[in-house]
Amino acid sequence: MDDPRPSPPGERATATPAAADAPVRPGDELAARRDEALVARALDGDLGAFNQLVEAYQDLCHALVARLVPDVDQASDAVQEAFFSAYRNLRSYRGPSFRGWLTRIAVNAAMDLQRARRRRPVGPYPELEDDSWQPPAGPDADPEAIVTASERGRALATALAAIAADQRTAIVLYDVEGYDYGEIAELTGVSLGTVKSRIHRGRLALRAILAERMELFHH
Amino acid sequence: MPPVAHVPVAAAAAHAALVVALDAGDLAGADFAAAERLRATCPGCASLAADLAAIRGALVALPAPARRRDHRLTPEDAAGLRPAGWRRVLDWLAAPRSAVRPLATGLATLGIVGLLVSAGLPGLGSAGSAPVLSSVGSQVEYGPPDDSSGSGAGGAVPAPSPTAAPAAGEASGASPRPLANATPAGPPLAAGPSAAPTQAGAAAAGEASPTPPGERSSVAGAADDTTDAGAAKSEGSPGPGMAPVAIASAGLLAAGVLLLLARAVALRRAR
Structure with missing residues (x-):
């Protein structure tokens, strides 16, 4: 499989789409302006405006939290709690990005849940035990590729659920969500070196778990 | 592979x-x-x-599990989440665009200004001190330097004429204001007959000319002292009329400072 994110040494940390110095796309700017207007209306008591923000970001939040929390019901609860928390603390929002602010709340909700889960473990990714679950595939994908992709996704999700929660959080934020080291350090409240170390150790742990099934990944 | x-x-x-x-x-x-x-x-x-x-x-390329729930808030959710009581106050204090900070700064500034005015600081236009300053100032400026005794250096001016006391005060480097506010029981007056009475005191005692040292009777001195006390009370020090201003100013200052502190606490809590 080709490396989708080639990374020359030293440039990786700032080459992600979410990097702070990345150029602002017109769509992002429009979305940011829309968000500011909706926040202002929500602060004036317009619940509909807040629900428009929920509609805009609930898929994003769910995708993020569901990868961090290996239980889809708990992930849904965490997302709901994140939106509750956002509504409760909307007055403390100071910009510049509502999306960034909401992401931070969602990551915190997921991390809180993982801490609680450490005390009371549950089975990982119950939706993966459901054979009807399939990853999205293109219309012209051949059946063998679909099956392989499904198997690969299943194996990867199970391996992700098996590694330490802090390593999973760092890997999901970096590899899946595209945040850079600095942003992850800020989101998770640890140092840059700790983020790097968690990502390195997490990748080695994933590789150790998936060692027997690497043929799926080199297909 | x-x-x-x-x-x-x-x-x-x-x-x-x-x-x-x-x-x-x-x-x-x-x-x-x-x-x-x-x-x-x-x-x-x-x-x-x-x-x-x-x-x-x-x-x-890891696929995200499909979302199974709509996370929009119902009016009941919103009603339950709206802050109430002290949380509402904290939210108001911590709100980025709230008027708390300018309000607190304004209150504290008013309080400080009020306290300074009620303390009668020179140059701030205190109601009690303005006339004294103007009269003394005019004498200092226009009065002839007729201090014949020439003993201004020690500050112990013998019996001054109405213009002598300010002149002596000026010569000794003291501002006219403390002289006008001089406490009658203070050391210079109590030191003996050579102590300089204030302009008001001298005028009240009907002394038009300087009294040589040693000739002032203790009775006259006492009369001077009493009059000085009255004059000082009515002219310089914060009188009873200024007390409410001082109290109100202190209250404003305290309210401003408390608001700023409460906002700092609320902001810290919000983070």
Whole structure:
């Protein structure tokens, strides 16, 4: 499989789409302006405006939290709690990005849940035990590729659920969500070196778990 | 490509650490060269590097589980989440665009100004001190320097004429204001007949000309002192009329400071 994110040494940390110095796309700017207007209306008591923000970001939040929390019901609860928390603390929002602010709340909700889960473990990714679950595939994908992709996704999700929660959080934020080291350090409240170390150790742990099934990944 | 297990060697952990750092793009200089060399020469390291790249690629394409719930808030949710009581106050205090900070700063400023005015600080236009300043100032400016005794240096002016006292005060480097506010029971007046009465005191005692030292009777001195006390009370020091202003100013200052402190606490809590 080709490396989708080639990374020359030293440039990786700032080459992600979410990097702070990345150029602002017109769509992002429009979305940011829309968000500011909706926040202002929500602060004036317009619940509909807040629900428009929920509609805009609930898929994003769910995708993020569901990868961090290996239980889809708990992930849904965490997302709901994140939106509750956002509504409760909307007055403390100071910009510049509502999306960034909401992401931070969602990551915190997921991390809180993982801490609680450490005390009371549950089975990982119950939706993966459901054979009807399939990853999205293109219309012209051949059946063998679909099956392989499904198997690969299943194996990867199970391996992700098996590694330490802090390593999973760092890997999901970096590899899946595209945040850079600095942003992850800020989101998770640890140092840059700790983020790097968690990502390195997490990748080695994933590789150790998936060692027997690497043929799926080199297909 | 068939999976190749990473062969454990004595330095396997160190090799793995280098290779994973290389894969993440976190190496430079000598470490980068060493990792590249390992990848080129060690089959286990090469296999590890290939696996890491493949896992990384699969992670990017990892599908997200479908959302099963609509997370929009109902009016009941919103009603339950709206802050009430002290939380509402804290939210108001911590709100970024609230008027708390300017309000608190304004209150504190008013309080400080009020306290300074009620304390009668020179130049702030105190109601009690303005006339004294103007009258004394005019005498200092226009009065003839007729201090014949020439003993202004010690500040112990014998019995001054209405213009002598300010002149003496000026000569001794003292401002006219403290002289006008001089306490009758203070050391200079109590020191003896040579003490200089204030202009008001002298005028009240009907003394038009200087009294030589030693000729002032104790009765006259006492009368002077009493009059001085009255004059000082009515002219310089914050009288009973200023007390409410001082109290109100202190209250404003305290309210402003308390508001600022409460906002700081609320902001800290919000973070």
